[in-house]
Amino acid sequence: MPETAAKVAIVGSGPSGCYSAQFLRKAWPKAEITIFDSLPAPYGLVRYGVAADHQGSKAVTDQFDRLFQRESVGFAGNITIGADLDFQTLSRAFDVVVAATGLPHDRPLELDGDAGQCLIGAGALLRALNGHPDMDLPCVSEGNPRSLGSRIAIIGNGNVAMDAVRLLAKPLELFAGSDIDDDCLRAVRASGVREIAVFGRSAIQSAKFDLSMFKEVMALPNVGICFSGASDDDDCPALAAVRDMAAQKPAGAVKLHFHFRAVPRALRQAAKGLLLTVQQHSSLHEHAFDAVIAATGFVDKRSAGHPCSGASWSGRNVFRVGWLLNGGQGTVAANRKSAKAVTDAIVAAVNNGDLPLGAPGFAAVAGQIQHHLVDFEGWRRIDADERARCGPDRLRRKVPDKAAMIAVALAGTTPAAKKTA
Amino acid sequence: MTNIYFGTESGNSEMAADDIGAEMEQLDRAARIIPMESADIAELAQQEFVILVTSTYGDGELPETTQPFYDALKARRPDLSNLRFAAFGLGDSTYETYGNGIDTLSRLMIELGARQVGDTGRHDAARNEPVAAVAKRWTQAIVPQVADSVTV
Numbered sequence: 236m237p238e239t240a241a242k243v244a245i246v247g248s249g250p251s252g253c254y255s256a257q258f259l260r261k262a263w264p265k266a267e268i269t270i271f272d273s274l275p276a277p278y279g280l281v282r283y284g285v286a287a288d289h290q291g292s293k294a295v296t297d298q299f300d301r302l303f304q305r306e307s308v309g310f311a312g313n314i315t316i317g318a319d320l321d322f323q324t325l326s327r328a329f330d331v332v333v334a335a336t337g338l339p340h341d342r343p344l345e346l347d348g349d350a351g352q353c354l355i356g357a358g359a360l361l362r363a364l365n366g367h368p369d370m371d372l373p374c375v376s377e378g379n380p381r382s383l384g385s386r387i388a389i390i391g392n393g394n395v396a397m398d399a400v401r402l403l404a405k406p407l408e409l410f411a412g413s414d415i416d417d418d419c420l421r422a423v424r425a426s427g428v429r430e431i432a433v434f435g436r437s438a439i440q441s442a443k444f445d446l447s448m449f450k451e452v453m454a455l456p457n458v459g460i461c462f463s464g465a466s467d468d469d470d471c472p473a474l475a476a477v478r479d480m481a482a483q484k485p486a487g488a489v490k491l492h493f494h495f496r497a498v499p500r501a502l503r504q505a506a507k508g509l510l511l512t513v514q515q516h517s518s519l520h521e522h523a524f525d526a527v528i529a530a531t532g533f534v535d536k537r538s539a540g541h542p543c544s545g546a547s548w549s550g551r552n553v554f555r556v557g558w559l560l561n562g563g564q565g566t567v568a569a570n571r572k573s574a575k576a577v578t579d580a581i582v583a584a585v586n587n588g589d590l591p592l593g594a595p596g597f598a599a600v601a602g603q604i605q606h607h608l609v610d611f612e613g614w615r616r617i618d619a620d621e622r623a624r625c626g627p628d629r630l631r632r633k634v635p636d637k638a639a640m641i642a643v644a645l646a647g648t649t650p651a652a653k654k655t656a
Numbered sequence: 657m658t659n660i661y662f663g664t665e666s667g668n669s670e671m672a673a674d675d676i677g678a679e680m681e682q683l684d685r686a687a688r689i690i691p692m693e694s695a696d697i698a699e700l701a702q703q704e705f706v707i708l709v710t711s712t713y714g715d716g717e718l719p720e721t722t723q724p725f726y727d728a729l730k731a732r733r734p735d736l737s738n739l740r741f742a743a744f745g746l747g748d749s750t751y752e753t754y755g756n757g758i759d760t761l762s763r764l765m766i767e768l769g770a771r772q773v774g775d776t777g778r779h780d781a782a783r784n785e786p787v788a789a790v791a792k793r794w795t796q797a798i799v800p801q802v803a804d805s806v807t808v
Contacts, residue, residue: 254667291748291781297788298671412784446715447751454752472715568665568713568720630784 241266241585242596244329246316246545248272249279250567251557252335253299254574259331260306262582267596268308271325273315273543274368275609275640276617277303279337281567283365284358286398287415288405290630295567303611309597312609313641317543320604326550328599330592331581335574336545337558338533344390348503350527352381357395357530360423364402366416366633368640372423378635379418382425384525388511390499391530392435393443394566399528401452403428404489409455411628414621416635430490432522434497434513439464440471442495449473452491453480459487464495464515502527533563552590554581613644658685658802659700662709663692663722663757668746668787672779673709675788676744679795692725701734705773705802710761711746716753718760729764737769742798744777744791754780774798 241263245252248270256268276282278296285292302308316322326332341356352373359371363380372380387403389396402415403424410420435442439462442449453460453476460481465474477493497515504510508525537544545559556577557570565573584590609617617634620643625632634640658680662673670691677687692710700706710722718726743765745758758776766772777794779787 257667289750290784291750294781294787295666295668297786298667301671447753451751571665571667 239592241331241592242329242594243268243331243333244325244597245270245333245335246272246325247279247335247337247557247559248277248299248310248312249284249335249337249557249570250281250295251337251559251570251574252279252333253277253302254571255333255335255556255578256302256306256308257298258575258578259581260302260308262578269311269597270302270308271311271314271316271320273313273318275313275637275644276614277310277312277611283362283367285567286361286402287365287413288401288410289398290413292567310609310611310614311597311604312614312644313637314604314608315543317541317547319607320600322542322548324600324603326548326553328595328597330552330594330596331585331590332548332550332553333577333581334545334548334553334555334559335557338535338563340534340536341529342532342534342563343536344499344502344529344531346499347501350502350509351504353384353504353509353525354502354527354529355383357389357391357399357528358533360399360528361395361402363419364416364423366414366419366635368635368637370419370635372419380422382525383423383428383528384508385426385429386508386524386526387428387431388509388522388524388527389431389433389530390527391443391532392433392437392493392495393530393532394445394448396433396435396528396530397444397448397452399530400431400433400491401455404431404452404455404458404491406455406457412630414625414630414633416633417629419635426525428489430492432492432494432524434494434499434511434515436498437495439469439473439477439495442473444473446472446476450476453477455489457488459485459490460493461485461490462493462495464497469495533558609641609644616646617643658687658705658707659690659703660687660707660709661690661692661695661700661725663719663725664711665713665719665721666711668779668781669709669711669719672744672746672787672791673707675791676707676709676795679792680799683796683799685799691721693721695725695728697725697728697732697734701736701739703739705740705742707742707744707798708758708761708765709744709746710757712748712751712753712755712757716751716756718757722757722761726761726764729768733768735769736765739765739770740773740802741765741770742773742777742802744779744794746779746781746787748781750782774801 341358501512621631680687779790
């Protein structure tokens with residue numbers, strides 16, 4: 236075991252970053268560990284990806300809070316590596332850099348045609364419904380997303396697609412106890428959603444959704460269910476479930492149609508919305524929608540070498556984890572496994588001398604970023620503010636504006652009083 | 657010394673196990689936290705009292721680190737008639753299979769002859785009460801019941 240305490244920088248405070256901190260703290264009780272995040276609020280996709288009505292899945296933040304409150308891990312929020320602090324400086328200041336920056340963009344659809352503003356990414360939608368400060372939906376005016384209309388298509392049928400269906404179909408009163416961004420929710424549903432069609436290219440037995448998510452959506456009280464592209468040969472629990480639900484509730488205020496073995500081929504604007512051409516049942520079928528949501532995974536669309544892109548960062552002491560490493564696979568638990576595997580490798584590398592220690596750590600960069608950073612106490616002020624400003628049926632009301640978040644974080648502090656962690 | 661075995665996917669059950677252990681220490685009972693994937697079934701069978709902590713995963717299934725523990729018990733079928741156990745489950749009542757994980761494991765323990773002490777503790781993630789609070793309350797209720805029947 237090395238005598239010197241390791242100096243670790245983790246970039247990204249989502250699950251893979253926080254789990255990495257957890258495992259490294261267990262291995263190295265004396266290491267200096269700092270987690271950087273470009274937002275003033277931590278926790279990444281737990282806060283902005285996990286759906287607002289899945290608060291149970293957000294409960295992992297209790298574990299992560301302990302890192303900062305009990306385990307002496309530092310939070311350096313509102314610091315964008317590649318902008319506020321360049322990567323090379325970071326990499327030289329720390330013994331170990333863990334890149335846990337995830338994948339910020341929806342994978343573009345490979346479809347012929349042009350859908351303009353009526354095509355949006357599911358990740359962008361979920362982030363907006365989660366009150367993300369960089370709201371990225373087409374808007375009618377500043378900060379006001381346009382309605383998605385009454386007939387919506389979702390391409391892809393993984394868990395993100397199921398989240399999108401549920402958030403667009405669910406009766407508004409069932410959002411009690413959530414932290415949904417109500418302004419965004421009302422805006423995108425302003426026309427009254429009547430129909431949601433989900434297109435998955437695979438057979439039902441290979442569909443990427445978790446069965447529990449599929450069942451949850453079908454169990455909504457206001458939906459009618461139908462499906463196509465599945466037969467007796469596709470025998471599986473999902474088929475049994477959808478057959479059962481389609482028989483029990485073929486009609487409802489919101490029609491959900493699950494298409495399996497359906498491959499979208501073209502999308503074009505038409506007089507009254509969009510026409511989506513889908514290859515299914517051995518021929519091409521045209522469907523009309525007001526909006527199309529792409530839920531086919533996540534990527535980083537920034538060009539290679541972009542200073543803020545985790546994909547551009549390399550070096551002997553740089554380790555990727557989570558979605559950045561695996562291309563966007565898996566939910567919270569899968570990223571815990573990723574963090575365990577990567578941190579095991581880091582510890583092994585230090586133990587067998589492949590990774591030397593002795594870098595100065597946070598002190599070497601503090602001067603450059605101290606005036607700018609939001610620490611964990613600052614986040615707690617944001618957290619308290621959000622819980623205080625919401626109505627009785629909401630858990631919190633997020634401020635979807637970075638400058639406003641920072642102002643709350645820094646309220647009542649002076650530069651001299653700010654601490655690193 | 658009480659062994660607290662946990663199986664987890666998200667780390668929440670490990671946190672609950674840590675909190676149960678911490679509360680036991682507060683109540684002057686020594687505790688040892690053991691991940692189920694490292695559990696020694698033969699050692700388990702020799703205990704007088706253990707605590708089991710697990711969540712439910714996927715469609716009512718056991719977490720990845722609980723499953724092998726369950727499978728090993730099922731395969732080896734140790735005689736647990738001298739064993740008492742307490743059970744704490746984590747789940748999310750958003751899903752219809754809420755609490756299946758701990759119940760499935762408890763049923764097997766009972767089938768193998770073990771006797772359950774007290775009620776199964778349940779943390780419901782959908783109810784926004786921190787795990788620490790629920791775990792502490794449950795531990796405080798369980799420990800006196802154990803002291804009555806077993807040397808801890």
